[in-house]
Amino acid sequence: xxxxxxxxxxxxxxxxxxxxxxxGVQGMTVSEARGFGRQxxxxxxxxxxxxxxxFVPKVRVEAVVPAGLVQSAVEAIQQAANTGTxxxxxxxxxxxxxxxxxxxxxxxxxxx
Amino acid sequence: MHRTGLRFAxxxxxxALPAAASAAAPALSVDKGDTAWMLTATILVLAMxxxxxxxxxxxxVRAKNVLSILSQVLGITAVAILVWVGWGYxxxxxxxxxxxxxxSKLFLSGITGESLSPTFSAGxxxxxxxxxxxxxxxxxxxxxxxxxxxxxxxRFGALLLFSAIWLTIVYAPLxxxxxxxxxxxxxxxxxxxxxGTVVHINSGVAGLVGALxxxxxxxxxxxxxPPHSLSLxxxxxxxxxxxxxxxxxxxxxxxxxxxxIAMINTFVAPAAGVLAWMLAERLVSGKxxxxxxxxxxxxxxxxxxxxxxxxxxxxxxxxxAVAAFACYGFVGSLxxxxxxxxxxDVFGIHGIGGIIGSIGTGLVxxxxxxxxxxxxxxxAAQTWIQIKAVAVAVGWSAVGSAIAFSIVRLxxxxxVPPDAEREGLDITDHGERAYNF
Numbered sequence: 001x002x003x004x005x006x007x008x009x010x011x012x013x014x015x016x017x018x019x020x021x022x023x024g025v026q027g028m029t030v031s032e033a034r035g036f037g038r039q040x041x042x043x044x045x046x047x048x049x050x051x052x053x054x055f056v057p058k059v060r061v062e063a064v065v066p067a068g069l070v071q072s073a074v075e076a077i078q079q080a081a082n083t084g085t086x087x088x089x090x091x092x093x094x095x096x097x098x099x100x101x102x103x104x105x106x107x108x109x110x111x112x
Numbered sequence: 113m114h115r116t117g118l119r120f121a122x123x124x125x126x127x128a129l130p131a132a133a134s135a136a137a138p139a140l141s142v143d144k145g146d147t148a149w150m151l152t153a154t155i156l157v158l159a160m161x162x163x164x165x166x167x168x169x170x171x172x173v174r175a176k177n178v179l180s181i182l183s184q185v186l187g188i189t190a191v192a193i194l195v196w197v198g199w200g201y202x203x204x205x206x207x208x209x210x211x212x213x214x215x216s217k218l219f220l221s222g223i224t225g226e227s228l229s230p231t232f233s234a235g236x237x238x239x240x241x242x243x244x245x246x247x248x249x250x251x252x253x254x255x256x257x258x259x260x261x262x263x264x265x266x267r268f269g270a271l272l273l274f275s276a277i278w279l280t281i282v283y284a285p286l287x288x289x290x291x292x293x294x295x296x297x298x299x300x301x302x303x304x305x306x307x308g309t310v311v312h313i314n315s316g317v318a319g320l321v322g323a324l325x326x327x328x329x330x331x332x333x334x335x336x337x338p339p340h341s342l343s344l345x346x347x348x349x350x351x352x353x354x355x356x357x358x359x360x361x362x363x364x365x366x367x368x369x370x371x372x373i374a375m376i377n378t379f380v381a382p383a384a385g386v387l388a389w390m391l392a393e394r395l396v397s398g399k400x401x402x403x404x405x406x407x408x409x410x411x412x413x414x415x416x417x418x419x420x421x422x423x424x425x426x427x428x429x430x431x432x433a434v435a436a437f438a439c440y441g442f443v444g445s446l447x448x449x450x451x452x453x454x455x456x457d458v459f460g461i462h463g464i465g466g467i468i469g470s471i472g473t474g475l476v477x478x479x480x481x482x483x484x485x486x487x488x489x490x491x492a493a494q495t496w497i498q499i500k501a502v503a504v505a506v507g508w509s510a511v512g513s514a515i516a517f518s519i520v521r522l523x524x525x526x527x528v529p530p531d532a533e534r535e536g537l538d539i540t541d542h543g544e545r546a547y548n549f
Contacts, residue, residue: 045393045397047404047457047460048440048447051336
């Protein structure tokens with residue numbers, strides 16, 4: 001099992017969700033996030049007081065998938081979230097030791 | 113109330129009576145239309161404060177302090193109402209000396225539903241209790257304005273005590289000097305139709321003094337302190353503008369053409385202010401902002417306040433635009449270079465705008481510039497009187513406010529503890545949060 005973490009542009013969330021579903025991914029967790037990479041933040045100005053927001057709003061998508069599905073899931077995200085400009089985000093893949101479905105107690109691949 | 117000193121003086125001369133004596137003359141008759149208008153105008157001015165000013169300020173602070181500033185405006189308004197009926201009205205409008213009124217009207221002693229106050233028209237009065245209430249709302253908004261300079265760091269109780277002291281030793285005497293027939297500045301013939309000196313310069317300077325005495329917020333100019341809801345701020349600014357018709361047109365004291373003059377000027381000056389501030393922003397920083405437009409409206413309203421009854425529309429537009437440019441220069445640039453934490457720009461808009469409006473009133477009241485003073489109006493002489501009135505207002509407010517703030521600092525302390533300031537005053541001073549998601 002692998003944990004895929006994708007940091008993407010917020011308006012790309014629906015496309016990424018559809019692409020992952022088409023690739024056979026059964027579920028995911030989404031949270032709003034802020035961060036920075038090469039993309040710089042916006043400048044705000046209030047009565048002459050200037051604030052540069054160093055962090056840009058992003059969406060963080062997490063999905064745990066069976067090892068065999070990792071490659072197609074990553075490709076699905078990479079294509080769906082791509083606009084070709086800086087700030088498109090990143091994808092990370094991590095190992096997962098265990099997974100347990102709370103309702104039934106099923107474990108690992110059966111639980112995801 | 114005798115906003116236009118020269119007009120009242122002329123009236124007194126016509127009757128060949130001292131002004132104070134004519135005020136006491138029993139020959140006044142009362143008009144139902146005037147009374148209805150003054151009752152309405154009074155309510156409009158209350159709406160400027162609650163919720164107008166409260167929301168205007170509330171949107172400008174961070175989300176952790178919005179309830180604290182709303183509570184402060186609410187609490188100060190309540191204090192002002194009780195102080196006013198207790199002794200404020202008497203000290204401001206009872207016959208006294210050149211600096212302060214007398215004590216014969218303490219707790220509104222002797223004032224009944226039959227009592228009348230004079231207006232600008234010979235023989236026409238309005239119920240004195242309507243006048244008391246109208247003036248009460250002026251005292252309340254002036255004291256409430258000050259908290260903008262002290263936002264996000266000063267204790268609730270300290271501000272209530274400050275307001276009680278300040279209204280007594282600063283506001284009531286200055287109102288007497290400017291608006292009572294035996295007042296010092298009234299006697300000079302200064303023009304202050306609706307409170308450029310008494311309300312705006314007074315609160316602006318008090319805010320400046322308070323910001324200096326209370327000190328800067330923690331993290332000032334290091335942490336971000338952006339407004340938490342400019343939507344609230346625009347709602348508040350809009351209510352301020354609407355209520356300002358009660359403030360300015362109500363200061364005519366009668367439902368006559370004079371009120372209509374004040375009303376049209378109260379439309380025109382803030383309109384010029386909105387566009388001037390946004391134009392300045394567009395030229396300096398590239399973008400015209402909503403906060404800039406709202407600030408320009410307030411700057412224009414402040415500036416036209418003393419001139420509302422005597423200026424023509426061209427003069428009002430000019431005052432609004434000049435005030436907006438000047439206030440933008442101060443709050444957008446100079447304030448930051450001075451490292452002054454006048455948090456919500458009370459001095460920057462009410463102080464600066466009030467000074468420009470009060471002096472500018474000397475110019476725009478001239479018939480040569482479309483104003484409504486008589487043909488023999490002397491611009492230079494009147495403007496010099498306006499400058500003297502501004503100087504007295506600035507000095508009186510600065511010294512009196514410093515005394516009032518110092519008393520409160522010794523008695524209660526001004527600042528909340530540093531941990532409370534970081535946590536936010538909503539939870540530490542009031543035990544509430546504005547937004548529970």
